[in-house]
Amino acid sequence: MKEQLRKSLQYIEGGLFNAVEKADVGDNYTKLGEQGVDLMGWADPFTPDFSVPPHILNACLEAMKSPVSAHYTAPIGNDDLKREIAKKLKEKNHLDVDPLRNILITPGSDSGLYFAMLSCINEGDEIIIPTPCYPNNIQNIELMHAKANFVQLKEENGYQINIDDFKKVLTDKTKMVVLTHPNNPTTTVFNKESLYALADFVKENNLVLVCDQAFEDFTFENEFITPASIEGMWERTITVFSVSKGMGLSGFRVGYIVACDEIMDSYYGCAVSILGATHTISQIGMIEAFKDTSFMKVFEKAFDNRRKKAYEIFNSIPNVSMQLSESGFLGWVNVSSLGSSSEIVSYLIKEAKVCVNDGINYGKGGEGHFRIVLGVYENDQKVFDALERIKKALLKYQGL
Numbered sequence: 001m002k003e004q005l006r007k008s009l010q011y012i013e014g015g016l017f018n019a020v021e022k023a024d025v026g027d028n029y030t031k032l033g034e035q036g037v038d039l040m041g042w043a044d045p046f047t048p049d050f051s052v053p054p055h056i057l058n059a060c061l062e063a064m065k066s067p068v069s070a071h072y073t074a075p076i077g078n079d080d081l082k083r084e085i086a087k088k089l090k091e092k093n094h095l096d097v098d099p100l101r102n103i104l105i106t107p108g109s110d111s112g113l114y115f116a117m118l119s120c121i122n123e124g125d126e127i128i129i130p131t132p133c134y135p136n137n138i139q140n141i142e143l144m145h146a147k148a149n150f151v152q153l154k155e156e157n158g159y160q161i162n163i164d165d166f167k168k169v170l171t172d173k174t175k176m177v178v179l180t181h182p183n184n185p186t187t188t189v190f191n192k193e194s195l196y197a198l199a200d201f202v203k204e205n206n207l208v209l210v211c212d213q214a215f216e217d218f219t220f221e222n223e224f225i226t227p228a229s230i231e232g233m234w235e236r237t238i239t240v241f242s243v244s245k246g247m248g249l250s251g252f253r254v255g256y257i258v259a260c261d262e263i264m265d266s267y268y269g270c271a272v273s274i275l276g277a278t279h280t281i282s283q284i285g286m287i288e289a290f291k292d293t294s295f296m297k298v299f300e301k302a303f304d305n306r307r308k309k310a311y312e313i314f315n316s317i318p319n320v321s322m323q324l325s326e327s328g329f330l331g332w333v334n335v336s337s338l339g340s341s342s343e344i345v346s347y348l349i350k351e352a353k354v355c356v357n358d359g360i361n362y363g364k365g366g367e368g369h370f371r372i373v374l375g376v377y378e379n380d381q382k383v384f385d386a387l388e389r390i391k392k393a394l395l396k397y398q399g400l
Contacts, residue, residue: 010099032355040373041357043184044327045248045299046325049378053188053295060285069281078283084290085241085256093226095234095258097400101288102258107278109214109242114140115274116257117178117237119266120208121146122246125175128166131363132159132332134184134212140362141178148172152365153242156333158323159186161194163201170205177202180212181227182191182219182327185362189222189326193235209237214255215328217246218300220307224325228258235260245328247289248299252282273360299375303329306374306383313387317394329375332359337366338397345370352393354386 027084033039045051076245079100097103106112113136123145128241129137130151141148149169153159153282166177176326182189189197202209211227226353239258244250255265307325314322319337333356345358348370359369372390375381 010190013324014093025335029241029355032349037349038354038376038382040376040383040386041371041377043245043328043330043373044376045245045251046378047250047376048105051378053289054148055292056249056285056289059288060281063281063284068284071280072277073105073266073283075275075277076268077103077278078280078287080199081105081283081287081290082256083198084287088290089258091237094229096260098261101261102264104257104259104264104271105278105283106240106255106257106275107241109212109244110136110284111209111275112142112240112242112255112257113212114297115138115175115267115271116210116240116259117141118144118274119263120176120210122175124173126171127178128169128174129363130161130166130183132173132183132185132359132366132369133178133363134180134295135363137178137180137212146175147173150364153183153186153188155323155365159183159188160191161198163197166201167197174205175372177209177275178210178212179227180214182213182215182224184212184215184328184333185357185359185366185369186323187325187327187330189214189219189224191222192225195225195227196230199227199233202236207236208288209233210240211255212240213247214240214242215330216241217296218303218329219327222324224327235262238263240338243286243289246299247293249286249289251286252279254278254282254286278365281398283340299329302380303375305380307331308375310372310387314389316354317391318398318400320394325374326363329373331372331374333370334368335370335371337396341366341368341370344394344397347397352386354390356390381389 010136082099082103085103086097089095089097112309117140123310125146127141127146128149130153152163228234228239247286310331311324314333315319321334322331325331341359357371359366
């Protein structure tokens with residue numbers, strides 16, 4: 001029966017017949033947790049510890065008691081939630097939008113990202129993707145029978161954009177640029193020079209920019225700029241947002257897309273066929289989350305402490321390096337001097353009892369690195385202990 005599937009699906013494996021390395025595919029990853037391995041590969045804040053703030057929890061419990069809990073919300077999203085999101089967009093993203101025309105609520109940002117890309121990509125189109133990048137950027141293009149043209153971001157350049165590299169892969173079939181900003185896995189916050197150069201490139205070549213801003217909530221030293229806010233980019237940018245990373249509410253499965261009227265009109269027309277309706281109770285809870293975001297300060301403090309500790313520990317290991325994380329709660333660790341990142345990741349599971357993400361899953365430039373999620377567990381010390389075990393294991397790996 002495999003040959004009856006779409007060609008783009010025939011070579012994708014979900015772990016039923018062979019082991020799959022990606023943490024979000026199959027159940028091999030969760031089985032490691034049952035064996036006492038610290039799971040530092042899922043970008044899910046404070047997992048597996050409870051972290052729903054009382055004001056959000058209470059709103060959900062009250063909604064569960066009412067008749068609304070058994071029913072759909074409109075597939076385009078709860079209007080009250082969209083109004084609260086519009087306030088946030090104006091304050092943080094410098095986007096002045098009509099909440100009833102420019103926002104679509106989605107069942108998480110992964111489905112939102114797929115929908116955003118699908119809306120503009122036809123078979124045979126070419127899409128420019130800077131790498132290392134979120135793996136779904138690549139897989140989505142494969143599923144849509146389009147072609148990805150990769151631009152490798154350079155570590156020595158702080159993983160910032162060199163627009164000349166984009167020009168080298170531009171063809172008459174290029175339709176779109178897909179950008180994860182801040183970057184996942186490198187944590188890079190693209191600076192003004194990078195983003196304005198990219199904006200000019202998109203406008204000059206009549207392209208569409210899909211920008212995934214799932215990790216926008218916590219940026220540290222560097223200014224965060226929303227590409228859609230740059231002059232001339234509102235009509236050309238489809239922005240995908242998430243509540244999973246900054247608010248730590250990944251189980252609520254709420255994301256949202258922001259775009260101009262012309263794009264959103266089509267989205268509103270087919271959302272029910274592709275996305276369905278986002279969970280009714282989750283949306284009610286998120287209204288309260290956007291009204292009072294003070295609970296996020298605890299997350300920001302923890303993530304700031306952890307990135308600094310990880311930077312200190314990894315850079316104290318010979319032949320290992322890590323740039324100070326610029327956003328979120330990830331660490332991107334260079335182990336290329338030690339050999340294969342796949343071998344290192346497997347070794348750390350056995351020797352350090354810690355599971356991290358192999359860099360090979362993040363596209364060109366990922367080999368020789370691993371991604372570690374520093375935002376897991378509520379207890380800082382548990383994270384620090386895992387980092388120390390990794391250090392001890394990597395020293396032993398080198399015979400030191």
